[in-house]
Amino acid sequence: MKTILVPGGAGFIGSHTVAALHRHGYKSIILDNFSNGHKESVLHGEIIDGDIRDTALLDTIFNTYEIDAVIHFAAFIEAGESVVNPLPFYDNNTAGALNLLQAMQRHKVERIVFSSTAAVYGQPENDNALVETLPKLPINPYGQTKWAVECMLRDIAASSNFKSIALRYFNAAGCDPESRIGELHEPETHLIPLVLQAASGKRKNIKMFGTDYPTPDGTCIRDYIHVSDLANAHVKALSYLFDNVEEKNGFYDAFNLGTGQGFSVREVIETARCVTGVNFDAIEEERRPGDPAFLVANADKANKILKWQPEYPELEEMIQHAWAFLKNR
Ligand SMILES: NC(=O)c1ccc[n+]([C@@H]2O[C@H](COP(=O)([O-])OP(=O)(O)OC[C@H]3O[C@@H](n4cnc5c(N)ncnc54)[C@H](O)[C@@H]3O)[C@@H](O)[C@H]2O)c1
Incomplete structure (x- = not known):
């Protein structure tokens, strides 16, 4: 059984992904600081109450568990708030991801699926559906923090055998069809x-x-996308990294997720x-x-x-x- 570290796994999309990972036979280790997560949303796996910016804690986790890959959700998510107070967003979303990537490199964990966003595209020039190759011109710090992480993933893939997929979600919506878990953002802005x-x-x-x-x-x-569909996309992206990318190769790619x-x-x-x-x-x-x-x-x-x-x-x-x-x- 493969073990997946899931930072932010107690949040809205993370908790649904942990449920999907369980259905597909993966074990999850959830790392969450509960700034916006909920213990009762975690239906499976082991919970570690902590922060991705805590380097010593990351080393302990990677030393304790045989982590095969990471699915990284942990971030601040309010685009409007990021305009008013940008530095905490750079600290948590970009510096936090950097800390995580460095820990992964130290411990030779080489696969990650990353929560990116449609906000990386900024203000589209026309009404065409957005394709991944469009210029990345975020119009708020939130989108910029996510694009900065994608750039790190692209660059380490070019220089090593680090493998990553960035999933650019549009508007996550809905909840577990069995109503066990759902959207509990505080404050709610969706x-x-x-x-x-x-x-x-x-x-x-x-x-x-x-x-x-x-x-x-x-x-x-x-474009509204059901959170269970997003969750399944993470499992697909993970298996793609395990099954379709050669061990010796670096890899980075990005995919839009919407209907x-x-x-x-x-x-x-x-x-x-x-x-x-x-x-x-x-x-x-x-x-x-x-x-x-x-x-x-x-x-x-x-x-x-x-x-x-x-x-x-x-x-x-x-x-x-x-x-x-x-x-x-
Ligand atoms: N909800 C959407 O529509 C949407 C759209 C595009 C992208 N995203 C991205 O998807 C991811 C998940 O979004 P969500 O809606 O589930 O948000 P969420 O706030 O419900 O989940 C984020 C989780 O990360 C945790 N967290 C935050 N900072 C942390 C840290 N430093 N260390 C450990 N845990 C930390 C929070 O406690 C929370 O449980 C985010 O990265 C977000 O940017 C979401």
Whole structure:
């Protein structure tokens, strides 16, 4: 049985990936500082309460366990907050990843799957679905911290036999179809959980930031990807690194993960009203700076090379799963 170190494995996407790793016969060692994670979200594996920036702890972990590979989720994730206070993002996301990569090199662990983001592309020039080869021009420090890590992965692959895959997620949504785990960000800034908070009465209404974008209904369009599909993509990426990349070779590649379908903010709200049966209020607000009108993935490369296909591509199903989880709690 292969053992995978999962920094950030108690968070939203990490915890779903730990569940998928278990289903596929891997053992997980979860390293999380619980700045935003939840012990009850970890359904399998061993939990270590600690920080990726703690060099001594990383050495102890790599000395104690026979780690075969790493799937790295641990990061600060709020793009808006990164504009206001960028240095903690560089510290945690970039310097933290550097510390982890250096520990991996010291202990000869040579495979990593890295959580990257659509934010590396910045403001797209047109409404075409984004392909991986587009220029990487992040418009906020969060995207920049993630792109910096991808650059490190690219450079060490060119100079050694270090093997990595960066997965560029679009908007993670939904939750475990069995409602055991779900999205518990604090503070919550993602549209679907916020909309469901409006439906459940936890918040008074939902705000639509910008209703004059050049889209059919004036609101921003995004590509929502079910978190269980993201989780499965990590397992595919991991097996690709084990099975398809020769031991002696360095390797780095990046893959978009999305469904290729775009939904506007108004469409998300309408779908949530149908799923929940609650006609909650939606308020029109001014645009927020730095929100692109249209962000949709071209995920052909992941489909073709990783043989990955989303199992839950329907927005309605993502919202149903997230709603079931919320009601369960
Ligand atoms: N949620 C999305 O839509 C989305 C989209 C694109 C990329 N991503 C990336 O995916 C990853 C996971 O996102 P998420 O939504 O699950 O976020 P999350 O906040 O739920 O998970 C991150 C986890 O990392 C832990 N963590 C943070 N800093 C740490 C540190 N220094 N040491 C140890 N643990 C630490 C947190 O406690 C948390 O459990 C992040 O890297 C994020 O940038 C997320």
